[in-house]
Amino acid sequence: MSFATVHSCTISGVQALPVVVEVHIAGGLPGMSIVGLPESAVRESKDRVKAAIQHIGLTFPQVKIIVNLAPADLPKRGGRFDLPIALGVLLANGQLPEGCLDDLMIVGELGLTGSLRSIHGVLPTSFAFANSSKALFIPQQSAPEALRSANTRVHCADDLNEAVIQLRLRKNKPLVSAADKLATIPLLVSGAGSSSRPEKFADGSTKQMTASLDMADVFGQHRARRALEIAAAGGHNLLMVGPPGTGKSMLASRLPSIQPCMQETEAMETASILSISHMGFNPSQWGVRPFRAPHHTASGVALVGGGAQPMPGEISLAHNGVLFLDELPEFSRAVLDVLREPMETGRITVSRAARQAEFPSRFQLVAAMNPCPCGYYTDPEITCTCGADQILRYQSRVSGPFLDRLDLHITLQREAKSLTVMGSTNDNETSEAIRRRVSNARECQLQRQQQTNAMLEAKALRINVVLSESEKQLFHEAAQAFNLSLRAQHRVLRVARTIADLEAREQVTDRDLSEALTYRPGRALNSVSRM
Numbered sequence: 437m438s439f440a441t442v443h444s445c446t447i448s449g450v451q452a453l454p455v456v457v458e459v460h461i462a463g464g465l466p467g468m469s470i471v472g473l474p475e476s477a478v479r480e481s482k483d484r485v486k487a488a489i490q491h492i493g494l495t496f497p498q499v500k501i502i503v504n505l506a507p508a509d510l511p512k513r514g515g516r517f518d519l520p521i522a523l524g525v526l527l528a529n530g531q532l533p534e535g536c537l538d539d540l541m542i543v544g545e546l547g548l549t550g551s552l553r554s555i556h557g558v559l560p561t562s563f564a565f566a567n568s569s570k571a572l573f574i575p576q577q578s579a580p581e582a583l584r585s586a587n588t589r590v591h592c593a594d595d596l597n598e599a600v601i602q603l604r605l606r607k608n609k610p611l612v613s614a615a616d617k618l619a620t621i622p623l624l625v626s627g628a629g630s631s632s633r634p635e636k637f638a639d640g641s642t643k644q645m646t647a648s649l650d651m652a653d654v655f656g657q658h659r660a661r662r663a664l665e666i667a668a669a670g671g672h673n674l675l676m677v678g679p680p681g682t683g684k685s686m687l688a689s690r691l692p693s694i695q696p697c698m699q700e701t702e703a704m705e706t707a708s709i710l711s712i713s714h715m716g717f718n719p720s721q722w723g724v725r726p727f728r729a730p731h732h733t734a735s736g737v738a739l740v741g742g743g744a745q746p747m748p749g750e751i752s753l754a755h756n757g758v759l760f761l762d763e764l765p766e767f768s769r770a771v772l773d774v775l776r777e778p779m780e781t782g783r784i785t786v787s788r789a790a791r792q793a794e795f796p797s798r799f800q801l802v803a804a805m806n807p808c809p810c811g812y813y814t815d816p817e818i819t820c821t822c823g824a825d826q827i828l829r830y831q832s833r834v835s836g837p838f839l840d841r842l843d844l845h846i847t848l849q850r851e852a853k854s855l856t857v858m859g860s861t862n863d864n865e866t867s868e869a870i871r872r873r874v875s876n877a878r879e880c881q882l883q884r885q886q887q888t889n890a891m892l893e894a895k896a897l898r899i900n901v902v903l904s905e906s907e908k909q910l911f912h913e914a915a916q917a918f919n920l921s922l923r924a925q926h927r928v929l930r931v932a933r934t935i936a937d938l939e940a941r942e943q944v945t946d947r948d949l950s951e952a953l954t955y956r957p958g959r960a961l962n963s964v965s966r967m
Contacts, residue, residue: 438462440528442520443541443570446512447557449746449793450708452564454541456506457517459524464500470521472505475513481546484515485522488550492597497529511791513745515545516555519575522546522596523603536603540591541565544575550596554578559711562588563704571611573599579614581717584707586700590614649690652864656851660687663846663955665870668694669877670934671888672927673779673801673841675764675957678848679815684804688760691802692725693867695758696875702756705796709748709755726757728799732766736774746786746793751778754799764805765833772838775801779841782891803842805834814847843890843927845957877937889934894926901929907946914953928952 442457468482482503489496503521505512520542526532543561545553552575562572562582571589574582579592592614593599602611651661660676664687667674676684698706703723711717730738730750741749751759761767778784782798807813808822809830822830839845881888885900892900903911915925929944932952936944 438528440524440537442524442527442537444517444520444543445541445561445564446510446516447514447560447712448510448791449795450560450705450712450748452557452561453510455510455512455517457520457524458504458506459521459528460502460504461497461525461528462500462502466498466500468501468503470503470505472503472508473511474505474517475511477514478505478512478517481515481518481521484518484546484548485525487548488518488546488596489522489525491548492550492595492600494526494531494600495529497525501525501528514555515553516543516557518546519544519552519573519596519599523599526600532600532603533607536606539570540573541568541570542573544573544578546596552576552593552595552599554581556716557708557712558582559584559704559717560708562590563708573611574614576614576617579618580719581711583615583618584719584722585704592617649693649867651690651694651867651870654683654686654690654864657683657687657848660846660848661865661870663844664691665694665874666931666934666938666955667691667800667802667844668696668870669874669889669938670843670881670930671800671890672843672931672934673890674803674844674846675839675842676802676804676846676848677807677814678804679818679850680806680811682848682850684848685760685762688729688758688762688802688804689727690867691758691800692727694870694874695725695800696871696878698723698725698756706756709752709795713748713753715753726754727760728754728757729760729762732761732763734767734771736768736771739771740774740778740784740797741786741793741795742788744788746788746791746795748795749784751775751784751797751799752795755796756798757800759799759801761801761803764803765830769833769835773835776838776841801842807831807847815850817850839957840921840923840927843931844955846955873938876940877934880937880940881934889930889937892926892930892933897926897929897933901933901944903944903949907944907949910946911949914949918953918956920956924956928956931955 438461440459444455444457445452446455470479470482486496523532523537523542527537543555545555547553554575554577558574558578558581562585565572566585566587571591572582573591576592576594579590582588582590591611593602654661663674666672668691678684706726707717707722728750739750741747741752778797779801782796783794784797785792785794808820808827810821812818813820813822813827885892885896932944932948935948935951
């Protein structure tokens with residue numbers, strides 16, 4: 437046999453796309469030619485493959501070998517094709533039995549001695565072939581990550597020699613299951629990289645790690661705590677404005693602790709993004725909602741993703757979690773404006789001349805800013821030293837369309853001086869207690885409309901927010917008095933719907949509308965006589 441076909445895959449965005457590795461032993465002068473749009477790391481695999489095969493005592497054909505990676509117009513990168521190429525060479529040269537690779541999807545990087553090394557993107561690869569007729573064959577180092585996909589058949593080997601032995605014995609002995617093999621290795625079972633399937637609650641949600649940050653640690657700021665609870669329940673974006681030291685960053689960092697536990701699909705999506713990123717998959721963070729806080733010097737590419745080979749940015753790394761932008765006006769206005777589309781759609785498409793990549797980016801934005809450059813414009817005790825022009829220029833760094841996309845706006849003030857850091861917080865409500873209310877409200881939304889209130893479109897709002905004639909008149913007067921845009925009106929209704937859900941009310945009332953209107957920027961309810 438001088439020809440062999442091996443099934444593998446490549447990663448595009450967070451998708452695993454199938455690739456067929458065709459190996460032809462053509463004869464002629466020794467050498468290996470790899471075609472099919474390979475990048476440098478793939479072209480260099482010929483040297484790793486040759487050294488690995490020779491090191492384990494097998495024969496590397498001293499003739500011309502042609503390797504085709506199909507489809508030819510799909511870019512291939514990384515070392516994930518080393519193992520399928522090596523096994524294809526051995527199969528084409530008659531050193532492996534025919535048919536032993538037919539039902540396998542193979543990825544893995546080779547060392548010069550034949551050792552198998554872990555690769556990026558194993559989790560989305562495993563998830564893509566769940567319930568497939570093909571099983572995954574990967575390096576043992578990547579097996580704990582692959583096993584996070586509960587419905588994927590996973591086999592593994594520690595090196596090329598072990599892989600060859602398993603494949604040669606397939607007719608008489610099944611391939612070793614990765615779960616069974618790792619169960620015999622105490623280090624992998626007892627540590628953070630456990631090979632066991634993800635633990636789930638009865639409702640299908642994944643096990644949430646115990647948060648080290650708790651809302652019980654926050655002194656005072658009851659209005660901000662209420663706004664944070666509403667934001668968590670409905671998935672709303674939030675802006676906090678206040679002088680330095682009022683606890684804006686502290687509050688934002690505790691939002692993940694009151695968000696509902698992740699569903700298995702959410703945990704898989706978030707972990708898949710980490711798997712393909714430079715950070716890599718971290719088993720200890722499985723089921724934990726991400727919290728990303730990029731510095732205000734971050735570029736647009738750093739936030740939305742990009743590069744010669746498109747990689748996920750901060751908004752994708754915050755998928756199903758929180759993106760915190762502190763010192764909001766210090767961010768470039770152009771950088772902030774690139775967030776407007778993913779805030780609406782929950783996805784970002786990164787386009788380059790050679791290719792496109794799409795990444796999920798359903799994040800919850802929490803922003804914080806001072807009211808002026810010195811920070812004390814609204815402080816009742818410390819005098820602001822900024823001029824009117826300075827304040828106007830500072831606040832205008834954030835565009836109106838961007839602010840209009842933030843559902844909740846709150847102003848914070850410093851707590852009383854008597855409430856010092858030595859005071860007791862024993863009576864404060866814990867994050868777990870708040871999370872229970874938030875989870876109940878979120879469950880109501882999912883049962884009613886299959887999405888969070890923050891994502892409701894105009895048509896869905898008309899169905900799920902039914903107002904009486906008096907409430908319609910009240911809302912109309914408020915919209916006129918506050919000069920609310922149509923987008924802002926929709927956001928007020930979404931917030932009102934969430935407030936009603938937190939109170940377990942089927943219908944939105946004038947009380948819910950009134951509270952929702954207090955979270956619009958710079959609005960005073962007493963300007964409307966009926967409120």
